[in-house]
Amino acid sequence: GYLNSISRDEWRKYRSLGYTLDAQIGVYGIERQYEAFLKGINGALIIESGKDPGGRFRISEVPAVPGNDLVLNLDARLQSVAEQALAEQVRLINSDPKKRKVSHASAVAMNPNTGEILAMASFPGFDPNVWVGGISSENYRAFQPSQQNWALQVPVPPGSTVKPLTLLLGLESGVVWPGRLIHDPGKLQIGWDRNRDPHYFYCWNHAGHGNVDARRAIAQSCNVYMYQLSLWLGNYSQSKDATQWLKTELPIAMKRFRDYHNAFGLGVSTGIDLPEEVYGRFQTTGQLADLPFASIGQNQAYTTLQLVQYASMLANGGKRMEPHVVREIRSFDGKTVKRIEPKVLDRVKIDPNNLRVVREGMLDVTAKPYGTAYNTFRDAAYTIAGKTGTAETGQGEDNALFVGYAPYDSPQIAIAVVVPEGGHGSDSSGPIARKILDAFFQEGISP
Template sequence: MADTVKKRKKKRKQLSFRLNILFFVIFLLFSVLILRLGVLQIVHGEEYERSLNRTVNTTVNTPVPRGKIYDSNYNVLVNNKPLYAITYTRDKNTSNEQLLELAKKLSTLIEKPDEDVNLRDEKDYWIITRPEKAREKIATEIEAGELEAGDLYQLQLERITAEDLASINGQEREVMAIYRELAGGYDLVPQNIKIEDVKKEEYARVSEHLAELPGIHTTVNWERNYTQDGMLRSVIGSVSSSETGLPREQLDYYLARGYSRNDRVGTSYLEAQYEDVLQGQKKQVVNTLEDGEVVATKVVTEGKRGKDLVLSIRSQLQKEVEQIVEEEMLQSKQGPHGSSQYANEVYATMLNPNTGEVYAMVGKKFSRNENGEIEFIDNPLGVTNNAYAMGSTVKGASVLAGLESGVIHHGEVIDDRPININDDDEKSSYKYLGYNNEIQALQKSSNVYMFHIAMRMGEYNYRPYESAPFNNPGAYEEVRNYFAQFGLGVDTGIDLPTESSGYTGRDRIIGLLMDMMIGQYDTYTTMQLGQYVSTIANGGYRIQPRLVKEIREPTLSGDGSPGPLIQRFEPNILNKIEMSDTNLGYVQQGFHMAFHTAEGTADEHFADRPYNAAGKTGTAEADNSGNFYNLTLIGYAPYDNPQVAFAIAVPGISDSDPISKDIGQRMMDAFFNYGDYANTNDNQNEEEQGNES
């Protein structure tokens, strides 16, 4: 028993000894590890950090050209012109001294004007190239140690004199201009050093010396190239420049979507509206740098040009309408109405009433060059942005408001005698038109018929020369609701970032409600008129107007033809008017009679045309002088199977000038290849009809 106890004690002592040895070994290992970490961190830390900085992988995203823009016949309207470009991608560890050395090397290879260099750039350059003299400027403050580094630098800048800056010689100024571009970029973002006027020789020299120029790349950039004489330039819109990059007011928006600060983006109209389509997939390259020099490059993504847009615009028709408008404006100027009453501006559009596709969109304004010669300014955006009182063209909506509200019934005849609300306010048609029903009122353009509709909807108990209460001010909203179903007074929905919905009057008196019924109170745009007449033409469907009809893949062929179809936009019906087809048919009859009967207001221009058009004329006072009017015209054809609708507005002209009807007639002749336009573009029409089908 005693021997057993002794053996157990002996084993315990041996185990305790072994555990102590194990703990001691572990302690030594931890001590060695801690010592090693200390040596690495304290003794060799800076060396290893420098070694890490010597080998860096940087990702560079190189921009690609934007998508092209075609017309409806696949003729290129907007292309990309290639430009040689020299860029720099700055690593976050690059010092100002390294940038200066790089600028000196580049100055021997390229020419860089210094016109963009400002006073602050000069002072910054003077400080970095003359460090001792720069330090002397603030020596006292440095010794005092009372100012922060930023304050010291600001003081240094303030003390640099014009004499100091004069020491920067001509050769240095080129270095300074390059240094400004190198230092002005963002880390890991390609910065354009020179993109305009890069000569082939410069491009070649830099390409040969890329190994000596860390961060410098030679690439091909692009700029927008507008064919067809810049057709619809303002509607197509603009793209930001290589210098400005992302718009400042939208910087956060684009950065959150993966853009780089110097990316070029659409800034207005179609270029902005379809930015997501036109912007391509950037080429992505990973550069491996050692000691600031590129030692290896790997392409991660090849990149892809942006997708292409195909517009509904028919270029040949657009050109013809532009020419028609200019010729008629000149004819108006040379007419008998005096120098102050000719057409200073005209807006016109043609569109497919069944699909909303815009075939032509023209705006022209008179101007004079420095020699006093007449020039035309293109302003197609005036079709969607400029609103006017449009006169009697709105009477189709007025008649339907009366029929649908029940204040008039089909065939009801009203005498065209003037309305006298009081001694000072007589309202009448342009002449006495006899007794008319609602169809004849549209045919002859009776104001009085529309006044009676307004008075009944407003519950105004009219007695000549006697005042009476206006019992239903809500009639304003009721009328506007009817008008809005056609697109009058509301956005048309056209695929542009902005458009005007017009002016809505706020006063509520019976006389102004009567004015609204004849288009002389609220204002509308020419595109709203186009949507309105299209809705009447197609049987009551308000369809969104569209400038873009297709999106296509970038073409892979070299013949300029478009690539595979991605999307074709189908007609977008915004609403069906809440009015009976029967009542709409009466309005269509009135429009047809206005163009084809002896008492119609446009029969002289359209009655003999084979395409069988229908429509409505309009005249609205442009001011209180009685001398200036807005002349308007809407229409569609053929009457029984509409293929095209149009709207024209000529603001501020004599009411006796036939310009709106002359333009309308010639526009429709051009569309249907009639008269002077016969056989001028048969091939195009055949191809376009094939595309439509």
Template sequence: MASGKNKKPTIPFRLNVLFFAVFILFSILILRLGYVQIVEGDTYEEDVNETASTSASRVDAPRGIMYDRNGTELVGNNLILTLTYTNQRSYEDDERIQTAEELAELIEFDEEETDRDSMPERNLQDYWLLTRENEADKLVSDKEEQRLMENGKDPYEVQLDRITDEQLNDISDEELEVVAIWSEMISGYYDSPQRVKRDLTEGEATAISARLDELEGVDVTRDFRRDYQYTKAFQSLYGNVGSIPQETVSEFLAKGYQRSDEVGQSFLEEHYEDTLRGKKGTVSGEDDEAEETSNGSRGNDLVLSIDMDLQREVQTIIDDQMGQSEGSFPNDQQAYVTAIDPNTGEILAINGYDDQLGNITNTYEMGSTIKPATGMIGLQEEVITEDTKINDRPIDLPGPGGKVSSSHEIGTIDVVGAIQESSNVFMSEIAMRLMDYEYGSNDGFNNQKVDEAYATMRDYYHQFGLGVETSVDLPSEATGLNAGTQVPGSLLFFSFGQLDTYTPLQLAQYSATIASDGKRMEPHLVKEIREPNRNTDEMGAVLHQFEPNMLNQVNIDKEYFDIAQEGMYDVVNTELGTADSYFTDVNMEVAGKTGTAERSVRRESDNEVVDVNNQTFIAYGPYEDPEIAIAVVVPNTYSSDEGGRSGIANSIAADTMQAYENLKEERPGAGSGEGDAEEENGEENAEGEENAEGDEASADEEQ
């Protein structure tokens, strides 16, 4: 019998099969790798080399141009060179500081950008901690650092709190420029170019370009700066362009923007961002040889409704009239003018004395300019008729705020005369009848009827555009103050414009709505969107034309508009009209309405509360076929009794209407000069400086 020691070990059959399968799989893998390397190796190598050696970047494209309605360029672009820095997570803090120090030797920042007092304290603190490591370590000991971390506190924040002003003052004046540059370098996002300095000089661009290989993350790129023309006459409403606001970053990234892109931040630039934004080109290059592989394009252009000739004429008128009115204001001088085409809603001019924005953002009580609407309300609600006669005399309602009188006792008048001579009492009678109250009655007030009267009047005013959005194509529009339903006496003052507040633009829309027999048109500043044209002297093809948009038709019969318009015609064309003497030299048949609202303000010079007036005026013309409707608001002037100049708004209105008529006959051509330089030199004043200096009788001294 054989011994067990002589028995040979055996490999199970299944294990042999497994070894064979593994052998086959490895053989297939080796054959495949050999095929890829030998047969297709050259192809893959070319692809890898091409990818590795080619860099691509997006090149900023200029924004669209803005023109006025006559083709005058208002906003263009200037090509500039910009220093950018692309921050990487792999960069160390000391590397960034070193780059900033090297750049400080190559570029110069403005003094205000390197002013110690204007720099954010946190930037100075961070810089100090990074460049004074030994002193920084002494602010928090290792033992304290461990204890702080155990308690969930950040030792770095403690270090910041312990830096003294004396230590920050140790940062030299030479270092402040480094701080400014370094702050810009790190203020952006990782992997995204951040603008450090725009508009490099030729010397700065050359010096930086010569050292790009040494300056990691630094580049010099072509960029564009907005070139705003006629800034004296229109700067505010252009808006401005800047970095994407933090709160809207996600929204812009979703639209394909980069974090470092600049966008419209206000007014026209913001509202039409999607239109004005340029399409970026892509520049790709292999090593040092770059070529443009995808052309970008300028953004689409805007043709504004603004007539820059008229805009500049009106600005000159305002400046001249306000120059003649020194001493009439307890605080800063303000004046606003908005002109609208009543047939289309196109804004022809929108001016302000050092503040065009106030036309859409500031609200005021507008005084007796509201009376044409109140007269029409009374007619439509059938509380008066065309033949109703009311004796204009002082009235005094029971309760607070019920004493009303006109500038003088006018006597018995109808609704046309009430508008012509600006009767507060006639309008108050309409208000009393709307709340079902008979003056002199012993009956008390019906509170429900009072509230209904407020609601009725406010509903009609809203239909005219007062106290509601005008729908203008600009952000940040104010709607005014709705004072609510108050005591019966306040309703009387409401009837002649001394309760709710409205913007100058709302008042202009109201004026245009009267001119167009109740058609409230949407006001807009842009007429057309056009394709960009390589030749910027000529506009491109029209992409979109904004058609007139009627927001609503006022629910008042046409015959009642005729009556109110007759009263407005008499205001400026008859001897009893409150503005007749101001329009004697205007070569256009004009209808208008004066307004004065009494209020109180605190005088900034001595903190004393003083009485002031808001002077207002609405007008349109030509009377039979209106082409232009305007609103003038001159708020917070002293009354003539207090040394103020009366009739400022009337004079501005008359000169504005004459300026419009003059331009129809002879247009100087705003585009022939150099924008601001042309404004400063040789501006012609509008016809008719002041048509009735010192004429107190027609100065619209109303309640």
């Protein structure tokens, strides 16, 4: 964040709080969020009317009191690794002349048990000091691409990273069970087109995955499995009157999806102690395609921060922890003014057996040769449950995402990485996550 002068629109509010017109206030980021704690008390020289017997004015001084200091949860080294990993990966992607250029990326690492933000990196970054005292129109245009916190303010389609949530909803609802096989020939008929010809929704693997159970559906990121699961959740079949079903049952099914996403922190406020958060969206069009698209993360847009909160809930068993950047507020003389304690915002009741199946599928993503992130993590010194995501944009390259947590058996860190228009999640976001996790576990950063 950074400081700046009080704007005309806010002057009345700050004047009522005792600020002077020339005061500098926090206008962005942590400085704005914690302005009330960071502000000190102005000093003053008091000149009394009249003079003393010696003919001198009586002058007394009221000393200034410094504001408080903030102690952050961010680990400086892990933050540096995250920023460098984003920059290196974007440069690598952009070195390919055949690909669309990537303009930004973000990564967030969080302690899933406490909500402490361990790293929050946004590429490209910016020097907040440039904004102090105002900025010229020329510099504003130059800095405009980097002025946002991409982890907090820019929602993107999550793609396959929501498939563990789709599976969990299906397991909890009883429409599937772990060993139930769904055949994937590479496509699934869902309704008809305008000419009454069969309308197909395709798997990313057009050759199909064959017979797929719950765990393989996550490990191989099988679209057809999720499509069929969504139809069962929506109580849809080809024999039903589609017109009537669209009016009566589709809205119920989509609300069910939306509510479940919201319960896991997707599309709602995460509670972060930063003021610029954007909540994202869950989109519906009233068409049959809403269901399959919702099941694979194509009809939503969420932030990197929301995705890491969701991954944390899978790691900790359903507790939605409030993410916080600040750990402690201290007075200028080192005394603790306030300590930010872990806060559970909500809990989602989950059958432990169903959660275990989802987690095992996410482990297979990185640990089994057929897992979509196996090549990225196969030689890692730690176990990680993860999920890659590749979301179509309709504008060229797909969005690349990765979410996960580690170690698998005793989670200490959850992570989310987003590279818009970066291509495949396993190729673009996975390597970034790997570098951050390697630093966390190999350099003694972990608790």
